Amino acid sequence: MVDLDFEPRVALASLSGESDAAWAxxxxxxxxxxxxxxxxxDEGSRRAAERLVERGRNEFLPADPFAFVDRQLRALDDMPIRSGVNVRSASRAPIRDVAELCADHDAILEVNAHCRQPELCAAGCGETLLRDAHRLCEYVETAAATGAVVSVKLRAEVPGVPLPETAGWVAAAGADVLHVDAMDSEGIVREIADTTDAFVVANNGVRDAATVTEYLDYGADAVSVGRPSDRPAVLRRVREATDAWFATHETGMTEPGTGG
Incomplete structure (x- = not known):
């Protein structure tokens, strides 16, 4: 397994149009x-993002997305924080190109199989990939072949998608990290942690010691904060709770994927 032992075991989950180097x-x-x-x-995902902007959502739409990713990662190269970049693509070839950039910066390439916006799903991005596990695994294999550390952002409660099984297939294809939006099915984290030895990051509703403890007890190796990521008080509570949990679960710091 790739060494993903970062501290504290708290991550920031990407927010479209907001999560850049300055935010981190x-x-x-x-x-x-x-x-x-x-x-x-890629062209399909960019057209979808343009339509999202037209209806008032924030999106990153630089003229050259690869140069943008390179600049953002470069800005974090000397920061005491590990970086990753969440990408959407309706085609596989661009995944390789951005994964190579991530490998150059020792950053994590995260395939977005999570977004449920209709425009993105219609283009074949985001949640659509969960319904086409074969294509999602091809994306992962393409990224992993570059030597990049690969994460996949997953979403629970997608009708017809057996998420633990899909997580297992994705990990077998080369995903080092499974970033799981549990929605209202927090127990799915335990099912995924029991299915694979990938590094599991639990997301959704992480605000305080209660949510941190629940996810880590379920077997997550780390937690991530989404919408409140710009609120220092929330981040401080989450970090303190995470540090406290690992301080009393020593094996959790040395055996990622085993549930502590």
Whole structure:
């Protein structure tokens, strides 16, 4: 397994149009990992993102998405925080290109199989990939072949998708990290942690000691904060709770994927 032992075991989950290097730097005292993005990296995903902007959503739409990713990761190269970048793509080839950039910066390439916006799903991005596990695994294999550390952002409660089984297939294809939005099915984290030895990051509703403890007890190796990522008080509570949990679960710091 790739060494993903970052501290504290708190990550920032990407927020479209908001999660850039400056956002990560502002939270660096409280987290050990930040997923930038999401970034649309091919024509189909960019057209979908443009339609999202037209209806008032924030999106990253630089003229050159690969140069943008390179600049953002470069800005974090000397920061005491591990970086990753969440990307959307309706085609496989651009995944390889951005994964190579991530490998150059020792960053994590995160495939977005999570977004449920209709425009993105219609383009074949985001949640659509969960319904097409074969294509998702091809994306993962393509990224892993570059030597990059690969994460996949997953979502629970997608009708017809057996998420633990899908997580197992994705890990077998080369995903080192499974970033799980548990929605209202927090127990899915335990099912996924029991299915694979990938590094599991639990997301959704992480605000305080109760949510941190629940996810870590379920077997997550780390937790991630989404919407409140710009609120230092929330990040401080989450970090303190995470540090306290690992202080009393010593094996959790040395055996990622085993549930502590």
């Amino acid at each position: 730097e502002h939270a660096a005292n409280h987290v050990g990992l930040a997923f930038l993005g999401g970034v649309a990296i």
